[in-house]
Amino acid sequence: MAVKSENDSSALLAIRQFKDVSALGKVLNLxxxxxxxxxxxxxxxxxxxxxxxxxxxxLFRLPGNTLEGHYIDLxxxxxxxxxxxxxxxxxxxxxxxTRKLTLLRPDGSAIPLEHMAIAVTQGDQTTVxxxxxxxxxxxxxxxSEAAESYLRRGLYEWLRDxxxxxxxxxxxxxxxxxxxxxxxxxxxxxxxxxxxPAAEKMLGFRADELVGKDMxxxxxxxxxxxxxxxxxxxxxxxxxxxxxxxSVVDEVFWKKDGTxxxxxxxxxxxxxxxxVIGAVIVFRDTTxxxxxxxxxxQALIENAALRERLEMENAYLQEExxxxxxxxxxxxNSDSLNALLAQIELVGxxxxxxxxxxxxxxxxxxxxxxxxxxxxxxxxxxIRVNCAAIPRxxxxxxxxxxxxxxxxxxxxxxxGRFELADGGTLFLDEVGELEIGLQAKLLRVVxxxxxxxxxxxxxxxxxxxxxxxxxRNLKAEVEAGNFREDLFFRLNVFPIECTPLRQRxxxxxxxxxxxxxxxxxxxxxxxxxxxxxxxxxxMDYPWPGNVRELQNVMERAAIVARNGKLDxxxxxxxxxxxxxxxxxxxxxxxxKIFTASEMIDLERQNLKRALAVCDGKVxxxxxxxxxxxxxxTTVYSRIKNWNLDTAK
Numbered sequence: 260m261a262v263k264s265e266n267d268s269s270a271l272l273a274i275r276q277f278k279d280v281s282a283l284g285k286v287l288n289l290x291x292x293x294x295x296x297x298x299x300x301x302x303x304x305x306x307x308x309x310x311x312x313x314x315x316x317x318l319f320r321l322p323g324n325t326l327e328g329h330y331i332d333l334x335x336x337x338x339x340x341x342x343x344x345x346x347x348x349x350x351x352x353x354x355x356x357t358r359k360l361t362l363l364r365p366d367g368s369a370i371p372l373e374h375m376a377i378a379v380t381q382g383d384q385t386t387v388x389x390x391x392x393x394x395x396x397x398x399x400x401x402x403s404e405a406a407e408s409y410l411r412r413g414l415y416e417w418l419r420d421x422x423x424x425x426x427x428x429x430x431x432x433x434x435x436x437x438x439x440x441x442x443x444x445x446x447x448x449x450x451x452x453x454x455x456p457a458a459e460k461m462l463g464f465r466a467d468e469l470v471g472k473d474m475x476x477x478x479x480x481x482x483x484x485x486x487x488x489x490x491x492x493x494x495x496x497x498x499x500x501x502x503x504x505x506s507v508v509d510e511v512f513w514k515k516d517g518t519x520x521x522x523x524x525x526x527x528x529x530x531x532x533x534x535v536i537g538a539v540i541v542f543r544d545t546t547x548x549x550x551x552x553x554x555x556x557q558a559l560i561e562n563a564a565l566r567e568r569l570e571m572e573n574a575y576l577q578e579e580x581x582x583x584x585x586x587x588x589x590x591x592n593s594d595s596l597n598a599l600l601a602q603i604e605l606v607g608x609x610x611x612x613x614x615x616x617x618x619x620x621x622x623x624x625x626x627x628x629x630x631x632x633x634x635x636x637x638x639x640x641x642i643r644v645n646c647a648a649i650p651r652x653x654x655x656x657x658x659x660x661x662x663x664x665x666x667x668x669x670x671x672x673x674x675g676r677f678e679l680a681d682g683g684t685l686f687l688d689e690v691g692e693l694e695i696g697l698q699a700k701l702l703r704v705v706x707x708x709x710x711x712x713x714x715x716x717x718x719x720x721x722x723x724x725x726x727x728x729x730x731r732n733l734k735a736e737v738e739a740g741n742f743r744e745d746l747f748f749r750l751n752v753f754p755i756e757c758t759p760l761r762q763r764x765x766x767x768x769x770x771x772x773x774x775x776x777x778x779x780x781x782x783x784x785x786x787x788x789x790x791x792x793x794x795x796x797x798m799d800y801p802w803p804g805n806v807r808e809l810q811n812v813m814e815r816a817a818i819v820a821r822n823g824k825l826d827x828x829x830x831x832x833x834x835x836x837x838x839x840x841x842x843x844x845x846x847x848x849x850x851k852i853f854t855a856s857e858m859i860d861l862e863r864q865n866l867k868r869a870l871a872v873c874d875g876k877v878x879x880x881x882x883x884x885x886x887x888x889x890x891x892t893t894v895y896s897r898i899k900n901w902n903l904d905t906a907k
Contacts, residue, residue: 297391299326303346303378306331309386318391320364335360339504340527340539349376349387358394361530369533373397441544444529445474446537447499449490461544463515483511483519498526498538512542521545589625590773591766595758599626606753607633612705614750615728617757619893620807623728624688626755630726631684639683641726644676647692647892654697655713659704665714677710681721689892690750691731691742698743705749725750730893732900760802760809761858768794770806774813775825787820793827800829803862804888811888863901866894870903 291298297315299308311326319326319334326334335342341359348355355376362370373392378385441458445451451474454466462469462478469477475490482488490496494505505526511519524542528535589596606613607630615623624643631641649657656666660675676685693701704710705725709718727750736742760767772789779786802808816827869883876882877898878891887894897903 299389301331301346301376301387301389303350303385303387315391318370319362320366334362337361337363337502337528337530340529340541343541345374345376346387349378350385353378361532362391371395441542442539443469443474444537444539445495445499447535449473449475449496452537458542461514461520461542462512468515478512478514479510480513481511481519483509483521495524495526495538495540498540499528499535502528502530502535504528521549589622589629590770591763592769593758593763593765595763596766599755599758600629602753602755603629603633606630606755608635609753610634610636610724612725612750612752613727613755614733614753615726615755615757616733617730618759618805619730619890620805621757621759622806623730623757624686626757627684627686627688627726627728631686634684634724636683636724640680641684641686642676642680643686643688645688647689651694651697655700658701659710659712661713662715665712672712675710675712677704677721677723678719680723682723684724684726687725687727687750689729690727691729691733691736692892695741695743698746702743702746702749705746730890731896735900760805764798767797767802767809770809771797771813774810775817778810778814778817782814782817784817784820785823787817787823787825789825793825796827796829801858801861803865808888862897863903866897866901867903870898875904 291310292312294312295314297312297318299311299315301307302309308326308329308331315326321329332339332342338360341357345355345357345360348357356373358371358373360372360374362372364370371394373394375390375392377388379388380386441461442455443451443458444453450471451469454464454469459466464477475488475493475496479493479495480488494507497503498505506524507526508523510522510524512522513519521544522542523545524540526538526540529537529539589600603626613627613630615626617623627643628641631637644658655661656673656675658675658677660673660678663671704721704723708722709720711718733742733747733751737744737747760770768789771794775789776786778784797809797812804811812827812829816825819826866883866887869886870877873881873883873886877894878884882891883889884891884894
């Protein structure tokens with residue numbers, strides 16, 4: 260060995276070069292590759308071999324002579340548990356050493372090895388350097404060294420060796436104690452060999468209460484349904500009986516207090532010199548995870564149901580906005596209207612069912628909206644159902660909803676109108692048009708507040724307030740057997756009668772002005788002036804179509820107005836229809852005031868002549884309903900009540 264002088268500049272240069280990082284890296288790489296000890300670099304979190312020297316390649320004898328890119332657990336298929344403890348120890352304390360990992364070559368030969376690991380962290384990356392020692396060769400050296408040590412140092416050397424093994428045992432206990440999962444071992448006889456603190460905490464047993472005892476009979480004796488779990492069917496026992504790893508995700512372990520906890524576990528056999536001597540079991544309590552999964556599942560179901568309901572409500576409310584027309588308030592100052600408003604104010608805050616009756620076009624739907632707005636349910640929607648427009652075969656689906664696949668064309672679950680109105684109000688328009696057979700199905704929901712979707716057996720409960728409307732005389736329909744008496748009494752808790760427009764002429768100017776203003780705003784037309792002559796013309800007309808007819812007349816007048824002048828066309832003026840002739844003949848004078856019975860007689864004569872002009876045709880193009888500006892259902896109702904002949 261050369262002696263460095265004080266002026267040896269070449270030696271100083273070599274030291275400076277060695278301190279250079281790149282030069283040092285080259286030197287360390289040469290040491291790594293030329294070492295006669297098998298060595299490899301391991302990514303501990305992915306279990307991937309990053310680099311291996313030629314000595315390691317020769318030791319493992321893998322096809323292709325390359326270890327790089329191999330997963331470490333594939334090189335030790337029968338010692339995964341020991342490998343896990345070994346790497347965890349290296350990461351925990353910075354280094355580890357074990358002789359429990361045996362190399363099993365592709366030809367079946369087993370070589371006992373000593374594994375030494377050093378964990379190095381650089382930045383956010385941690386790498387483990389693993390060196391391997393051939394224990395057979397090491398044992399030979401140990402024998403010679405032990406003999407020499409015995410002769411040279413005697414008892415001191417043995418005490419140091421004993422301390423070394425104590426340190427190793429202590430390190431293992433620290434690793435087991437730090438593990439968050441429960442870990443315990445069993446012998447080939449099924450007796451417990453060790454138990455870590457996490458397992459003690461989860462099971463409620465102390466280690467001394469289980470070590471040396473049959474583990475299966477204490478914590479694994481029954482399944483989660485209470486049935487007996489035979490030992491020969493236990494995957495834990497099969498791990499060392501069959502010598503294979505078993506993983507289970509849905510079983511229970513029984514605690515000391517007699518309760519069960521859901522667990523998932525992996526049972527790995529422990530081998531010694533090729534013989535299975537027991538198994539190590541790693542398990543975790545899945546109670547919290549299962550609870551979170553169930554909560555998430557319920558939340559997803561509730562969110563899906565809420566989303567579907569909101570979508571239906573949004574679609575319905577958009578349709579309702581389109582269909583509600585111009586009038587959003589009850590307009591007028593007549594005594595009958597004031598009495599009606601008093602009734603709305605009285606019944607609105609209650610949950611009582613309301614039956615609104617009256618001729619077509621008198622504003623029954625507006626009254627229903629007013630009652631809903633005055634109720635405690637105003638923050639929930641008012642859902643409208645036109646009973647006359649629902650086909651018989653779709654009645655249950657429309658009212659109660661259906662589930663996917665319940666009938667042909669049911670491609671998805673559908674929320675019915677009752678469920679959509681839950682917490683709000685359901686408006687049954689034209690309820691008198693329901694067939695007698697469908698009334699019974701409606702009655703059950705009205706009475707019990709429960710229903711089933713089509714294709715579903717589960718009963719659903721709803722809190723719905725009912726407002727029904729009809730232009731029929733339901734009492735007469737009950738007596739005729741066309742309407743169920745029990746349903747009538749359920750709906751007719753608070754009856755409201757809509758006064759025809761002809762019986763409250765003082766409201767006509769206000770309604771006409773309001774209709775004219777809203778029409779001009781909607782159609783972007785200049786608003787013409789409503790003259791006294793216009794008002795008198797409107798008040799002289801009997802309005803068989805009520806407010807709806809008035810709206811149509813004012814809309815038409817606004818469209819045809821010229822130079823701010825309204826031109827109102829009414830049947831009574833002789834400008835539109837020959838049907839005014841009998842009215843004028845009977846009236847003799849436009850100044851005459853008619854009684855209610857006289858007005859009904861005039862309407863009956865007017866309807867008879869309309870039937871004659873239309874050859875008995877009621878609905879459709881050129882029918883009586885179109886001619887009079889009335890709903891076909893209203894015309895049919897009056898024909899039936901007045902016993903008129905629809906034949907030509």
